[in-house]
Every structure is written in structure tokens, then in C-alpha cells.
Amino acid sequence: MARADLLLALVKSGAGQDDLAFRRAAEALIAEEEAKKHRVLAKQLSEALNRRRPTGAAVPSMARAKSNDGLVHEREPQRRLHDLVLPKLVHQQCAELIEEHYRRDLLRSHGVEPRHRMLFVGPPGGGKTSLAEAIATELAMPFLTVRYESLIGSFLGETASRMDALFAATRVRPCVLFFDEFDAVAKERGDTHETGEIKRVVSSLLLQIDKLPSHVIVIAATNHAELLDRAVWRRMQIRVELPEPTxxxxxxxxxxxxxxxxxxxxxxxxxxxxxxxxxxxxxxxxxxxxxxxxxxxxxxxxxxxxxxxxxxxxxxxxxxxxxx
Known part of the structure; x- marks a missing residue:
């Protein structure tokens, strides 16, 4: 049976005609059924949700959501948090995030969601990917790495369309969604050398990240923090700095x-x-x-x-x- 807090959130948002809150609660419910291997029920719920079209919003079909055209590389994570050498503060930050997700029922009973957006900054080879994988392991979630060679298209609007498909495919299941070299798709929009297309992609990306439910943990990593759009910093709830190894x-x-x-x-x-x-x-x-x-x-x-x-x-x- 679905958790009482999710059902309550679903009814409240529906009664209040809050489309975004309704969709997030429904997606969390679907993700929970997926995690329990209740795939028939999860599919039925997804189809019912996708038939519901809020005013002015285009909801992707289930077929499109399931077909991500190789936009992510999925693997079962292996690394553990205790296998890594981390500064005390970084270990504490990650342990707190993990605790929030294990005790999300308590948080939701108070109307609060666990944090789920992280930014890793550090030199190449400093452990950013390993740390993201370790968080996925600790939370028993699949580890999805975004494939930029499939995501970024050469035609106008193609990248934004693929990005829509990427987020539609991931938002209905608990997972860790990892963006390595995040500056490749989230560059500062004030950069005069960048095209209007890239700026639209950044805007679309940030809006999509905002809409993700908390069961999708987004981890973005970069070696060049100075290149990131300023809005990225505001959206990331946890900022982790990984220094050079001593x-x-x-x-x-x-x-x-x-x-x-x-x-x-x-x-x-x-x-x-x-x-x-x-x-x-x-x-x-x-x-x-x-x-x-x-x-x-x-x-x-x-x-x-x-x-x-x-x-x-x-x-x-x-x-x-x-x-x-």
C-alpha cells in the first residue's frame, strides 16, 4: 500500500489545483511502486498521469519517457562511502543527505522534502565520480551518467528536445542522475561567445532540474566552477568541494x-x-x-x-x- 504522506499530498494538491505539486506527488508514488517491483501498477499510474494534461503544459507520453535513446549510461554502483578518502566536512555533507533520504517519511510528515541537488567541484581525478557512485550505492539506487554525445544535437532545438526526453525518462524512478563536466551544458549565459541556442539549453536545463521530484538525486560535477552559470549555484542545495589529494x-x-x-x-x-x-x-x-x-x-x-x-x-x- 502507498504511504499515507504521499496519498495525503496527492489529495491536497489535487484539491488545491496545484498542478506542479500534484505531479511531483504522483511521480513520487510511481517511483515508490517501481522500487517495490510493482511495475504493472507503476505503468498504469504513469499512463493515467500522462493522460492528465494541465493547462498550458505538455506532458510527455509514456513511450517517450521510456525511450531515452541512449541519453544516459546506467550501471549498478559498486563503490562505498567508506572506500573513499574524504575531508571530514564532505563526508558529513554526504552522510546527512543519505540520512535525509532514509528518513524521508519523517521529513514529509512535517511537509519537508529531502535535499536532492548537489554540486561537486574539484580537480580532475579528485573523486567526484566515485563519490557520486558511492552515494548511489548507499541509497541502493541505479547510477545514471548523462551521455553528452547523445544529448547535444547539431540542429536548432534538438538538444532541448532530447533534454526533455532525458528528464521525462528519469523523473518516474528513484535514481542518481550524474552530470559530469557540467560546465559543458550549464555555461554562464552572460558569455558573449556563446550562441543563443546554448543559452536556451541552459535555461531549459535549469527549469527541468527545478521540476525534478526529490527521489531523483541530481549530482553535477565540474573542474571549472568559474564557467558555470550563476543560477546553477542557487539551485544546488549542497555544494561539495573536493581538494587536491594530500x-x-x-x-x-x-x-x-x-x-x-x-x-x-x-x-x-x-x-x-x-x-x-x-x-x-x-x-x-x-x-x-x-x-x-x-x-x-x-x-x-x-x-x-x-x-x-x-x-x-x-x-x-x-x-x-x-x-x-
Missing amino acids: RAGKMEWLSSWSSRTGMNFGIAARTIAERLQDVSYAELEEFALDVQRRSILDGIDSDTTEITRRLLTQWTKRAGADIS
């Missing part, structure tokens, strides 16, 4: 990775962190995987210490070449 952070990551995989580098984590001082967390993970691959291929008699030393030399030269 030596201590790298040591913690290496120790955690060894514990999870059972892989012993044969060299102290401090030494590795000092030698790889210019790499990101993403690159550090690639280094660790390189050691693991080589150890597996060399067999049970492999010398892990020697493998780690050899790869450290290669990675140190590579890091120096990347900087120069």
Missing part, C-alpha cells in the same frame, strides 16, 4: 586499497605517496591496479616489492612528463 590522503587510500584487495605493495605507503606526489586519486588507483595486474601475471612466485619499485619508476617519469 600525502596523508594518499597514504590512507593505499592502506584502504590493500585491506580491501589483500594486495601488499611490499613498500611503505608513505614512500609510494611521496614518489607519486603529483598524481590524483584516479591515477593512484590506476597505479595500484598496474601492480596488481603485474603480480597476477607473474604468478605465485612474483616479487611484489620489485614490481612496485619498477612501476614506481615508470609512474614517476610519467608524472614528470605530464607536468613539463
